[in-house]
Amino acid sequence: MMLAVCSVWLLLVCLVLYSRLKVAAAAPTCTNGQAGCHVLSLANLFDRVIQHSARMHGISNDLHSEFELYFLPSKNQIGRVSRNCHTSTILTPNGKENAQRMAREELTEVILKLLVAWRDPLWHFHQSLAHNHEFSNFSSNKSLEMSDMVHELRKGVQKVIEKMKMLGIMGNSLGGLGTSESLLAPDSAEWRLMKDYDLLYCFRRDSSKIQNYLKILKCRIVPEHGC
Amino acid sequence: MMKNDGGVILFWLLLLFTLYARGKSYSVPGKPTLTRCRSPEKETFTCWWEPSSDGGLPTTYKLYYRKEDSSDVEYECQDYRTGGKNSCFFNKNYTSIWVNYNITIVAINALGQTFSDPVDIDVYYIVEPNPPENLNVTIQNDKGWPFLRASWDPPKKADTRSGWITLIYELRIKLEEEDEWEIRDVGQQKVFNIYGLQSEGTYVVQIRCRPDHGFWSEWSADVQVKVPNYLRRNRSTWIMIIVFSAVVFLILSWLLHINSRNLKHCLLPPVPGPKIKGFDKKLHKSGKSLDAFKSLDVPDFPHHTFSKSEDLLVEFIEVYVPEEQELMLEKSNDLHDGCLKSESSVSDCDSGRGSCDSHTLLLDKSGQQTDTQDSQIDEQRLGEDLQDEKLSYAHQDMVSPDMSAGRVKTWPSVFSPLPQNRSTSADQASSLEMAKQHCLSDSLLPSEFLTSYHSLSGHGTRDHLGSNYWEFNFGNKRPNLTQPQTEARHQAHSEINIFTTGVKAEPTALKFPTPRSSDYVEVQRVNEEDSIVLRPVGSNYDKHFEIQQGEEYSRVKGVDSDNVLLLLQKEAMEEEMDMCPCEQLSGTTEAHYTKFSTSPEKPTAYTHPTPQPLEERVVNGYVDTATMFTMPPY
Numbered sequence: 118m119m120l121a122v123c124s125v126w127l128l129l130v131c132l133v134l135y136s137r138l139k140v141a142a143a144a145p146t147c148t149n150g151q152a153g154c155h156v157l158s159l160a161n162l163f164d165r166v167i168q169h170s171a172r173m174h175g176i177s178n179d180l181h182s183e184f185e186l187y188f189l190p191s192k193n194q195i196g197r198v199s200r201n202c203h204t205s206t207i208l209t210p211n212g213k214e215n216a217q218r219m220a221r222e223e224l225t226e227v228i229l230k231l232l233v234a235w236r237d238p239l240w241h242f243h244q245s246l247a248h249n250h251e252f253s254n255f256s257s258n259k260s261l262e263m264s265d266m267v268h269e270l271r272k273g274v275q276k277v278i279e280k281m282k283m284l285g286i287m288g289n290s291l292g293g294l295g296t297s298e299s300l301l302a303p304d305s306a307e308w309r310l311m312k313d314y315d316l317l318y319c320f321r322r323d324s325s326k327i328q329n330y331l332k333i334l335k336c337r338i339v340p341e342h343g344c
Numbered sequence: 345m346m347k348n349d350g351g352v353i354l355f356w357l358l359l360l361f362t363l364y365a366r367g368k369s370y371s372v373p374g375k376p377t378l379t380r381c382r383s384p385e386k387e388t389f390t391c392w393w394e395p396s397s398d399g400g401l402p403t404t405y406k407l408y409y410r411k412e413d414s415s416d417v418e419y420e421c422q423d424y425r426t427g428g429k430n431s432c433f434f435n436k437n438y439t440s441i442w443v444n445y446n447i448t449i450v451a452i453n454a455l456g457q458t459f460s461d462p463v464d465i466d467v468y469y470i471v472e473p474n475p476p477e478n479l480n481v482t483i484q485n486d487k488g489w490p491f492l493r494a495s496w497d498p499p500k501k502a503d504t505r506s507g508w509i510t511l512i513y514e515l516r517i518k519l520e521e522e523d524e525w526e527i528r529d530v531g532q533q534k535v536f537n538i539y540g541l542q543s544e545g546t547y548v549v550q551i552r553c554r555p556d557h558g559f560w561s562e563w564s565a566d567v568q569v570k571v572p573n574y575l576r577r578n579r580s581t582w583i584m585i586i587v588f589s590a591v592v593f594l595i596l597s598w599l600l601h602i603n604s605r606n607l608k609h610c611l612l613p614p615v616p617g618p619k620i621k622g623f624d625k626k627l628h629k630s631g632k633s634l635d636a637f638k639s640l641d642v643p644d645f646p647h648h649t650f651s652k653s654e655d656l657l658v659e660f661i662e663v664y665v666p667e668e669q670e671l672m673l674e675k676s677n678d679l680h681d682g683c684l685k686s687e688s689s690v691s692d693c694d695s696g697r698g699s700c701d702s703h704t705l706l707l708d709k710s711g712q713q714t715d716t717q718d719s720q721i722d723e724q725r726l727g728e729d730l731q732d733e734k735l736s737y738a739h740q741d742m743v744s745p746d747m748s749a750g751r752v753k754t755w756p757s758v759f760s761p762l763p764q765n766r767s768t769s770a771d772q773a774s775s776l777e778m779a780k781q782h783c784l785s786d787s788l789l790p791s792e793f794l795t796s797y798h799s800l801s802g803h804g805t806r807d808h809l810g811s812n813y814w815e816f817n818f819g820n821k822r823p824n825l826t827q828p829q830t831e832a833r834h835q836a837h838s839e840i841n842i843f844t845t846g847v848k849a850e851p852t853a854l855k856f857p858t859p860r861s862s863d864y865v866e867v868q869r870v871n872e873e874d875s876i877v878l879r880p881v882g883s884n885y886d887k888h889f890e891i892q893q894g895e896e897y898s899r900v901k902g903v904d905s906d907n908v909l910l911l912l913q914k915e916a917m918e919e920e921m922d923m924c925p926c927e928q929l930s931g932t933t934e935a936h937y938t939k940f941s942t943s944p945e946k947p948t949a950y951t952h953p954t955p956q957p958l959e960e961r962v963v964n965g966y967v968d969t970a971t972m973f974t975m976p977p978y
Contacts, residue, residue, distance in 0.1 A: 174557075205413075209442070211440040211442055211443055212436070212439065212440060213386070213387055213441075213506070213508045216508070322442050322466070322468075325442070325468060325557065326442055329508070332507035332508075332510060333506060333507045333508065334507075335507060336505065336506050336507030337506070337507070340505070343532060344504070344505055344506070344507055
């Protein structure tokens with residue numbers, strides 16, 4: 118008798134939870150004009166993406182400091198000045214005026230290029246860290262997180278672009294992802310030559326670039342929210 | 345020769361000159377060091393260096409740098425003045441973010457030049473903004489409670505509007521007279537509220553900022569603000585609070601005063617004094633011990649309810665001297681009725697009532713059989729027979745038990761010695777008052793009492809007992825008899841109140857020098873005439889009497905057909921602790937019974953033969969001894 122009551126109760130609870138989960142998880146993809154759909158505004162999207170990039174930059178900063186402690190490169194290396202990041206081929210604005218002079222599409226493309234360029238190197242970096250027992254689990258976990266974040270951030274930026282295109286803010290002159298990928302394809306071997314420390318140095322910088330460009334974009338496109 | 349002299353002189357001159365010239369030595373300048381580089385807005389930056397020794401000659405400093413993206417080209421600083429002395433200012437045209445600068449300082453003087461160590465910088469990471477501007481603190485009101493609202497602007501040069509720089513702020517506040525600041529994180533907002541202010545206090549507020557990847561700025565200038573007095577309008581509240589607390593305090597103190605005695609009792613428990621009923625401490629202290637002991641005599645004993653003496657449940661035998669027959673009749677009837685009632689109510693004899701249950705006192709006097717008839721004659725006879733014995737003391741005492749709460753309490757029986765020259769009639773029933781058997785007295789005995797009794801008896805304190813107590817155990821005194829208390833049992837019973845060791849627990853200092861009305865009597869032995877030899881409790885008599893150590897207590901098992909009170913021997917009684925006496929009456933264990941006859945095996949007590957057959961009164965093994973004994977005339 119008790120067992121029956123308990124099982125009925127459990128069933129009810131399960132049903133309720135399931136229904137709630139369905140409601141929560143199945144956020145329907147909103148098409149234009151669909152009622153009851155929680156549409157994220159462009160400002161919200163931008164905020165999320167910027168937060169994401171800030172976190173990514175933080176992790177890269179931490180890893181870089183860690184590496185600096187353990188593998189302190191000699192300071193007076195001449196070669197250090199001409200550190201060649203594999204993304205140095207991508208033309209990025211190095212000043213405020215340069216960045217502001219750039220069209221939003223161009224800037225967006227730069228961001229995307231950077232994100233695409235770092236996907237593979239970070240993944241391999243994580244692999245090398247994981248297999249190398251010299252490094253702690255902490256570093257290995259961070260590298261994995263970094264690698265995942267690059268991937269997620271790229272998807273997020275693409276969503277922003279879609280939204281902007283949808284809103285008519287951005288024209289369709291933006292090259293597709295294909296062009297970005299194809300740009301890097303022949304050069305893909307270059308990053309393998311980078312050492313771990315240099316890789317981290319380069320990525321730290323690039324992640325800060327990404328974050329800054331996104332902020333500039335946001336304050337240019339949706340300036341009313343916290344600019 | 346002349347040349348030699350000239351050479352020597354020249355040598356000495358040169359030596360002197362060098363010695364003279366040592367005080368002022370010129371050398372290449374020392375190595376300068378680049379101390380810091382800062383950018384206030386991530387668009388320009390300035391570097392400062394520290395020169396070391398100049399080598400005694402005028403020294404100039406130059407700054408050269410290489411950029412990462414064009415490392416083969418060496419640039420020189422264009423502006424040595426804007427930043428102050430020993431500085432280099434890079435304006436917008438020469439500043440690139442996310443580009444590594446390799447900067448070297450060169451110190452040049454007439455003798456040579458010295459290079460400093462190169463330093464790598466990235467402008468993105470050396471941003472230190474100016475402090476926020478236009479800090480403004482105002483007092484706002486929130487339903488009568490004031491708060492401060494601080495607002496500010498970002499530093500002018502930092503371009504936050506375009507999103508080029510993101511600044512986060514930090515505010516600190518303190519009272520003017522204090523030393524320690526209270527720091528609050530503000531985030532990216534430019535407005536902040538401060539609550540919890542001190543009335544009429546003067547506050548000082550400062551603000552600073554930093555980019556999310558750079559250094560903190562300096563603190564801004566002080567802003568002072570005075571908080572008005574906002575408690576005045578709440579004076580009535582204060583008055584109410586004061587009045588209320590005063591009232592509460594008064595109430596508490598009054599309560600404390602009321603309960604001061606209880607509190608004192610609780611905190612400082614008084615030393616327990618002697619717990620003897622009727623014992624007058626003062627009298628005792630005053631030295632009149634006799635008087636003090638006299639006071640123990642409780643004349644109105646039956647009516648005196650010892651409310652606190654439930655722990656003094658005592659089984660005792662009353663020695664009763666009936667004044668009138670009618671009284672006795674009445675009493676006996678009452679007792680009889682009560683006893684019957686109790687008997688009927690205690691239909692089961694299995695409740696382990698023990699000795700209390702055996703109402704019968706088997707009296708076997710020279711083959712005489714006790715009757716179980718309800719008549720005072722029995723009691724009278726019993727009284728007579730008992731009187732025949734050398735009962736020095738008899739005391740009519742013990743009354744119907746206090747029926748409070750349906751429980752029967754036994755009181756310590758105070759036995760008064762009967763004068764020897766009493767009339768026989770008086771003596772008849774007085775000597776041994778078996779008027780009531782306290783049926784439930786043993787049940788009323790608290791277990792600890794019983795145990796104490798038992799332990800006492802078990803531990804060989806028998807001599808002790810024997811000397812001081814009249815152990816007339818007619819049934820009640822089994823310590824093992826932890827019988828359930830039944831309410832209706834002792835409705836005006838005739839009780840055999842057996843004075844047990846409970847009274848023994850009283851300080852034995854109470855030695856009665858002479859038999860007095862409140863003395864206790866003790867069964868010393870049963871003599872050949874089937875009389876109970878009693879002796880008063882007291883040290884005086886100890887030597888005169890032999891005590892049967894072994895079996896001072898016997899338990900009334902029942903009345904057999906010969907009207908003989910069957911008493912258990914000590915050992916047997918211990919064996920049959922938990923057995924219902926009624927079961928024993930069948931006679932199987934009669935061997936354990938001590939028959940009181942002319943030749944008792946081990947007489948422990950003498951029971952007065954009842955004139956009537958008692959077995960009729962045995963209901964479930966219980967004999968109502970009320971029929972056997974007269975009631976004391978109360």
